[in-house]
Amino acid sequence: MSRLSRQPESSYAGLFHSCLNVTTAEGIERAIRYIWESAQSNRLRSYMRRAEGATTEDGEAIQVALIVQRMIASDVSGIMFTRNPVTNADERVIEATWGLGEAVASGYVTPDYFRMNRNGEITEATASMKEVAIQVGQCEGTIQLKLADNAAHSLCLTVKQCNELNRLAVKCEHTFGPDIDIEWTFADDELWLLQCRHITGLKFSPG
Numbered sequence: 001m002s003r004l005s006r007q008p009e010s011s012y013a014g015l016f017h018s019c020l021n022v023t024t025a026e027g028i029e030r031a032i033r034y035i036w037e038s039a040q041s042n043r044l045r046s047y048m049r050r051a052e053g054a055t056t057e058d059g060e061a062i063q064v065a066l067i068v069q070r071m072i073a074s075d076v077s078g079i080m081f082t083r084n085p086v087t088n089a090d091e092r093v094i095e096a097t098w099g100l101g102e103a104v105a106s107g108y109v110t111p112d113y114f115r116m117n118r119n120g121e122i123t124e125a126t127a128s129m130k131e132v133a134i135q136v137g138q139c140e141g142t143i144q145l146k147l148a149d150n151a152a153h154s155l156c157l158t159v160k161q162c163n164e165l166n167r168l169a170v171k172c173e174h175t176f177g178p179d180i181d182i183e184w185t186f187a188d189d190e191l192w193l194l195q196c197r198h199i200t201g202l203k204f205s206p207g
Contacts, residue, residue: 016035016038016039016044016064017034017035017037017038018035019031019034019035020071020100020102020136020141020142021071021136021137021140021141021142022071022140023139023140024140027140028068032066035064035066036064036066039062039063039064040062044062045062069194071136072185072187072192072194073135073136073187074099074100074101074135074136074185074186074187075098075099075185075186075187075188076096076097076098076099076156076157076161076185076186077096077097077099077100077101077104077183077184077185077186078094078095078096078097078101078104078111078112078157078183078184078185079094079095079101079104079181079182079183079184080092080093080094080095080165080168080169080181080182080184081093081094081180081181081182081199082169082172082173082178082179082180082182082199083178083179083199084115085181085199085201090118091115091116091117091118091123092114092115092116092117092118092165092166092169093113093114093115094112094113094114094115094116094157094162094165095111095112095113095114096111096112096114096156096157097109097111097112097130097133097156098130098133098147098151098156099133099134099135099145100133100134100135100136100142100185101183101185102134102142103130103132103133103134103144106134108131108132108134108144109128109129109130109131109132109133110128110129110130111128111130112125112126112127112128112130112155112156112157113125113126113128114126114157114162116162116165116166118166119166120162120163120166120167122159122162125155125157127153127154127155129152129153130147130151130152130153130156131146131147131152132144132145132146132147133145133147161186161191164191165184165191168182168184168191168193169182172193172196176196177198179198179199180196180197180198180199181196181197181198181199181200182195182196183195183196
């Protein structure tokens with residue numbers, strides 16, 4: 001069985017399935033099988049060849065670690081880059097939406113866009129159209145809710161929350177190193193770190 005290696009410039013973002021709000025032991029077993037199957041896809045094998053030069057024999061299974069996390073009933077979710085992934089500027093870039101981040105990952109909404117300097121000063125805040133929110137279902141899975149016009153057109157993060165995110169960025173950089181991509185969520189005014197990884201494909205211009 002082949003093991004996935006982990007180069008700094010290859011994060012495997014979006015290549016594995018994920019299952020949200022699994023509430024039973026049987027559901028966890030189904031989710032494990034579903035995610036394991038995604039690790040055996042031709043798409044993943046092609047990524048491994050391009051990113052790391054890794055090869056696998058036909059029919060050879062790929063080993064991957066699977067993480068079971070507590071499900072957070074999110075009010076606002078998003079991602080934060082500790083360096084601008086487009087311009088390489090030394091600033092925070094935040095994309096955020098109401099509810100679970102799945103709304104962005106699945107392309108249901110265009111997230112709000114924020115830029116901050118390292119002192120936490122907001123240099124740009126752009127509200128986007130967010131017509132729906134994905135939320136935790138009452139029993140299992142998720143539900144999609146249509147948002148009222150005032151919420152759909154309003155910024156989903158406050159200045160205070162942006163400051164909290166900047167402090168989280170500082171802590172994550174101290175622990176995991178620079179230039180990282182952080183997934184986060186707010187629930188009942190509490191900030192949660194969901195995961196972080198190196199920014200994929202970040203290139204530096206010669207200075």
